[in-house]
Amino acid sequence: MTATYTVAVLGAGTMGSGIAAVMARAGHQTLLFDVEDDKLARGVETVHGFFDRSVALGKLDDARASGAKSRLAAVTDLTELGAADVVVEAVYEDLALKKDLFAQLDDVVSPSALLHTNTSTLSVTGIASGSRHPERVVGTHYCNPAPLMKLVEVAPGRHTADWAQKATLDFLDSLRKSAVITRDRPGFIVNRFLIPWENRCIAALESGLGSRESIDAAVTGALGHPMGPFRLLDVVGLDIHQQVATRLYEQLRDPRFFPPPMVERMVAAGELGRKTGRGFYTYDDTRLFGS
Numbered sequence: 001m002t003a004t005y006t007v008a009v010l011g012a013g014t015m016g017s018g019i020a021a022v023m024a025r026a027g028h029q030t031l032l033f034d035v036e037d038d039k040l041a042r043g044v045e046t047v048h049g050f051f052d053r054s055v056a057l058g059k060l061d062d063a064r065a066s067g068a069k070s071r072l073a074a075v076t077d078l079t080e081l082g083a084a085d086v087v088v089e090a091v092y093e094d095l096a097l098k099k100d101l102f103a104q105l106d107d108v109v110s111p112s113a114l115l116h117t118n119t120s121t122l123s124v125t126g127i128a129s130g131s132r133h134p135e136r137v138v139g140t141h142y143c144n145p146a147p148l149m150k151l152v153e154v155a156p157g158r159h160t161a162d163w164a165q166k167a168t169l170d171f172l173d174s175l176r177k178s179a180v181i182t183r184d185r186p187g188f189i190v191n192r193f194l195i196p197w198e199n200r201c202i203a204a205l206e207s208g209l210g211s212r213e214s215i216d217a218a219v220t221g222a223l224g225h226p227m228g229p230f231r232l233l234d235v236v237g238l239d240i241h242q243q244v245a246t247r248l249y250e251q252l253r254d255p256r257f258f259p260p261p262m263v264e265r266m267v268a269a270g271e272l273g274r275k276t277g278r279g280f281y282t283y284d285d286t287r288l289f290g291s
């Protein structure tokens, strides 16, 4: 039988709500924490909506969906996270903010609790330096949308203990995720390849090589990707792509990471993708993740 955990998820945005759904679905008590009440409420609503749609699509039965919903609790005070065996941090991509949160967690959770960060571009070692127990800090980079994507990149920091890495892999096993181990380097494995490739696709569109539909169709048809670059960018969000690409460029100084001008125009126009109803394509449905 798989062990059950109490999991605290910090940040109820795109990733935090998706990760909370993964935890509750796997049978773990899930405490979803955010500093903004409206974001927390929206996060809980998003998770419930995901389970409801999973039932409607016949992917989950009623009893399992109600069980998963009952395991999710919204928390507004960090001190209520004391029971957590695992903390998954998914707040804004800001080193000072994440370090400060990890420092506060030292006084809240047990020293044996695992502290996971879902950072995309920051150093795991840098974030862990906020904690008095950096040996239990591990990077776990979930892919968006977290409930649907199997892969999680696992990045131990400079001080991560072997026991913490092993316990992290056991935990990811309980979620039925596929873990790949990578090093604490900017962009880990996936974004190191994905970001320059997405930039090439955007530049190709901008130069008139093909329409968004034809480039997407070429990629799905010939390369076997489940969705083309423009559908994917609309799911991720153009603002997030711009932020991740720019941060990687700043660290790596490799021009392939620099977002093409079209990205800035789209972000300035509020064409962020699915979440604003318009990106490369238009959408009636602005849900953060489907089922």
Ligand SMILES: NC(=O)c1ccc[n+]([C@@H]2O[C@H](COP(=O)([O-])OP(=O)(O)OC[C@H]3O[C@@H](n4cnc5c(N)ncnc54)[C@H](O)[C@@H]3O)[C@@H](O)[C@H]2O)c1
Residues within 6 Å of the ligand: 010, 011, 012, 013, 014, 015, 016, 033, 034, 035, 036, 039, 040, 089, 090, 091, 092, 093, 094, 097, 101, 118, 119, 120, 121, 141, 142, 143, 144, 236, 240
């Ligand atoms: N969006 C993606 O595709 C993606 C994919 C993988 C990893 N990530 C990483 O996941 C993290 C979260 O990204 P996101 O896209 O979900 O961001 P988001 O903006 O959707 O959500 C961030 C949430 O953090 C909350 N927050 C801010 N400060 C907080 C604090 N002190 N305590 C608790 N909550 C706080 C905000 O209120 C907000 O709800 C980032 O580190 C990002 O790099 C994002």
